[in-house]
Amino acid sequence: MFAYYMDLALRSLKRNPVLTALMVLAIGLGIGASMTMITVLHVMTNDPLPERSTHLYTPHLDPLPLDYSHGGSGIDPSDNLTWPDAMSLLRAHRGVHQAAMAGGTLLALPVQSGLQALYAAGRYTTADFFALFGVPFEYGAGWSAADDTAGARVVVLSDELARKLFGRADVVGRTARLGELDYRVVGVVTRWDPAPQFYADSTGSQFSDIDTFFLPLSVAVNEDLPVSGNESGWGDDEKTGSSKRGAAMSWLQFWVQLDTPAQVADYRQYLINYSAQQKALGRFQRPPTNATLFGLMDWLAHQNLVPNDVHLQLWLALGFLFVCMVNIVALLLAKFLRRSGEISVRRALGARRRDIFVQLGVESALIGVAGGTLGLAIAQLGLWSVRHRPGDYARIAQMDPSMLAGTFVLAVLASVLAGLLPAWRACRVAPALQLKAS
Amino acid sequence: MDIRPIFSTLRRHKITSLLLVLEIALTCAIVCNAVFLISQRLQRTEMVSGVAEHELVQIHVANIGKPADARARAQEDLALLRRIPGVTAAALLNQVPFTNSSSNTGIKLDPTQKLHTLSATMYMGEGVIDTLGARLVAGRDFNADEYMDFDAMRSDPDLQSKVGSVVITQALGERLWPGESALGKNIYLGETSVRVIGVVQSLIRPSLFRGDDSAQWTMVFPLRMSAASATRYVLRTAPGQRESVMAAAGKVLRENDPRRIILDTKTLDDIRSHFFQNDRAMAGILVGVIIALLVVTALGIVGLASFWVAQRRRTIGVRRALGATRRNILHYFQTENFLLATIGIVLGMVLAYGINLFLMAHYELPRLPAVYFPVGAVALWVIGQLAVLGPALRAAAVPPVVATRSV
Structure with missing residues (x-):
């Protein structure tokens, strides 16, 4: 029976090739535009570290004075930690792994002569960073906690930067010059680029930035290396406010691994106790219960990384899809009703309403399949154009297999839905009446 | 019908x-x-920038290691740049419009205020107003003897209180003292007070991350930058000579200090177009x-x-x-x-x-x-x-x- 309906549908579609093309085009454009934007949104809200994200947490304290207001600038200094707080949390060692970090950009000098120096983006962090996030090493390893304490000038390079500076990746033990200082290379990591770069300061370009070096945070503080994230001070005394060790300037990010719910609850309590203690000492003014612990995905949601433009474009695309759908419903309705004569002959010859309904449904679905195929092509074209557009999320705009399947399902679903009303309307055509009229 | x-x-x-x-x-x-x-x-x-966009060129440099005698190096660089045919003015600035990199500071109208009134951006460098081509609408530009060394001030915080004057934009003046003339008024940066000696029609902030409403909240300070504290050379050129100036300027800077890297040389029109x-x-x-x-x-x-x-x-x-x-x-x-x-x-x-x-x-x-x-x-x-x-x-x-x- 299905083959028969397919045959009928194909014949009917072939009878009005222009109209068929029009409907396929409309659904293809609508689906293509929507899927482009849904994919962009999907990759932007992706889990950057799927194997570990459920165990990663970032603690937040509120060291701001009671009367502090960030004046609607959108930057909340309490998103980051101060040096004394970060060091306290690090020393308390309450998690499985923990690390404090900040971003930095340094001028790197290639060892090979004749090559231009380049700006390299990287991270100042503490020894546990690599174990915490599971950064894969190609050569060597990270540094030790003793190196952190001693302020040892050691560095871990990304494979990419190692090749740029030395022409090869196996460079453990060699000396790299970053900024004004020489560092001993202790490790080289393979490409590791979680997108978004969830552990970075929220003012950066978290979708396009990749860390190319890692060096001890203590060196960055000792040598006052430039920090590329937001450094917000709130002290009245400008002298302590602008120093990296100052208690009134937040600039550090902190992540901790907690494996069980009990550990999470304990850590929360620890943060509140710590805040209460700081308040008793007179350093904190706000309620200790302001201290919170965000899970990785909660933190990303809290930061609201998806730009308004992307939301707006998604709404536009969905609006467009809706107009295309209304268009197809109207066209299918007109088309099916025009075949009232044929339908009533089939009804008079014994076809049930259900048969007519299924027959017309098959025809709509066929349009959906064709539209979905076209939509897929248009979405690929759309994503290609997104990748060539400004915006730091351009690089990650790719469709994964689940999105590919989703596009197809959406297209067929949309056109079957669009065909439902016309098919229902047409299957109510009375068997004989139409014959009489013509 | x-x-x-x-x-x-x-x-x-x-x-x-x-x-x-x-x-x-x-x-x-x-x-x-x-x-x-x-x-x-x-x-x-x-969006109005208030600068002579079609005449400006920015050369962004990076130093490898701290330049020796950074102050003299900057003066030498500028003297050489001014000698290029077609250059009408040259300056070394801490920031340039539309480059998305800026220094900002909170300002108060009264030193006893607990919170800042607002946060404005700070342009620093000798000849900012002239070189960028901002239009003065009231008061005056800085005199040569008003300029102080930025490096000296950074190493000695007591010198901060000696920076007595500032030029602000009309928009900032109107925001701070609605309906009044800003000339002669004082603003406070921390404990330090500075007096408004001039008002420019407009001068845009280099980055607009605080929203477009505050795009014109700008201050210019009489501070002389050194090759260690600033990396952006701005040249104002005679009409039609921008291309030749751009070609010559990079060469001049590289020759004067081979240990320097020219990150980019761009017209302000290009920088602006990229910004938007x-x-x-x-x-x-x-x-x-x-x-x-x-x-x-x-x-x-x-x-x-x-x-x-x-x-x-x-x-x-x-x-x-x-x-x-x-x-x-x-x-x-x-x-x-x-x-x-x-x-x-x-x-x-x-x-x-x-x-x-x-x-x-x-x-x-x-x-x-x-x-x-x-x-x-x-x-x-x-x-x-x-x-x-x-x-x-x-x-x-x-x-x-x-x-x-x-x-």
Whole structure:
């Protein structure tokens, strides 16, 4: 029976090739535009570290004075930690792994002569960073906690930067010059680029930035290396406010691994106790219960990384899809009703309403399949154009297999839905009446 | 023309007519808002900078290691740059418009204030106002003896209190002292007070991360930068000589210090165009959406009208046989479309207002001005009439003899 309906549908579609093309085009454009934007949104809200994200947490304290207001600038200094707080949390060692970090950009000098120096983006962090996030090493390893304490000038390079500076990746033990200082290379990591770069300061370009070096945070503080994230001070005394060790300037990010719910609850309590203690000492003014612990995905949601433009474009695309759908419903309705004569002959010859309904449904679905195929092509074209557009999320705009399947399902679903009303309307055509009229 | 027969026909195609009206309404509403969004974006790219954009070149350098005798190096560099034919002014600045990198500081109107009144950006460098070409509207530019060394000030915080003067923008003055002249007034940076000695018409902040409303909250300080504390050389050039100056400047700087890297040499026009590329991209996407919507709607109208014409061939034949002219038939279909479009447009206006309310609530957009409503209306009337013309002409061509034929 299905083959028969397919045959009928194909014949009917072939009878009005222009109209068929029009409907396929409309659904293809609508689906293509929507899927482009849904994919962009999907990759932007992706889990950057799927194997570990459920165990990663970032603690937040509120060291701001009671009367502090960030004046609607959108930057909340309490998103980051101060040096004394970060060091306290690090020393308390309450998690499985923990690390404090900040971003930095340094001028790197290639060892090979004749090559231009380049700006390299990287991270100042503490020894546990690599174990915490599971950064894969190609050569060597990270540094030790003793190196952190001693302020040892050691560095871990990304494979990419190692090749740029030395022409090869196996460079453990060699000396790299970053900024004004020489560092001993202790490790080289393979490409590791979680997108978004969830552990970075929220003012950066978290979708396009990749860390190319890692060096001890203590060196960055000792040598006052430039920090590329937001450094917000709130002290009245400008002298302590602008120093990296100052208690009134937040600039550090902190992540901790907690494996069980009990550990999470304990850590929360620890943060509140710590805040209460700081308040008793007179350093904190706000309620200790302001201290919170965000899970990785909660933190990303809290930061609201998806730009308004992307939301707006998604709404536009969905609006467009809706107009295309209304268009197809109207066209299918007109088309099916025009075949009232044929339908009533089939009804008079014994076809049930259900048969007519299924027959017309098959025809709509066929349009959906064709539209979905076209939509897929248009979405690929759309994503290609997104990748060539400004915006730091351009690089990650790719469709994964689940999105590919989703596009197809959406297209067929949309056109079957669009065909439902016309098919229902047409299957109510009375068997004989139409014959009489013509 | 009598529109009653049209209504009675449409009543027989209730659902189809309703769908067409709905499509027109949605298209109209989206087009109104999209055109408004486009104008917003394009308006943003026209933002006034207050500088002589077409005459400026920025050379961004990086030093490998701390330059020896950074102050003298900067003066040498500038002297050499000024000697390039076509250069009318040169300065070493801490920041340049549209480069997305800026220093900002909180300012107070009263030293006892607990919170800052607002945060403004700080331009520093000898000859900022002259070189950038900002227009003074009140007071004066800094005298040569007012300039202090930035490096010396950074190593000795006590010197900060000696920076006595500042030039601000008109917009900042108006924000701090509404309705009053800013000249001679004091502002406080921490404990230090500085007096406003000049007002420029406008000078844009290099980055607008605090929103466009504060784009002109700018201060200029009489501080001389060194090769260690600033990396952006700005050259003002004579008309038509920008290209040759750009080629010569990089060479001059590299020769004077081979241990230096020229990161980029760009005209301010290029820097500006890059700064607003997101807005232009968004405007382009919106234009695309409008065109796609109008095309889909037009094709929908063509499709439906063709069906209706084919379906009513006999009726048309009968009308023709009873004396209706071709023109009558043509007008019939045109009027039908006009009626449907009008209902759709009225609905669309309400919907457009609703969408705008939604956008205002979620995306900080301003209210949709009334002038944008007719845009959508006219667009859909025109599209409707153009789309229906083909099918209507086909209807008008139906000969009267059709009435006498059976199917």
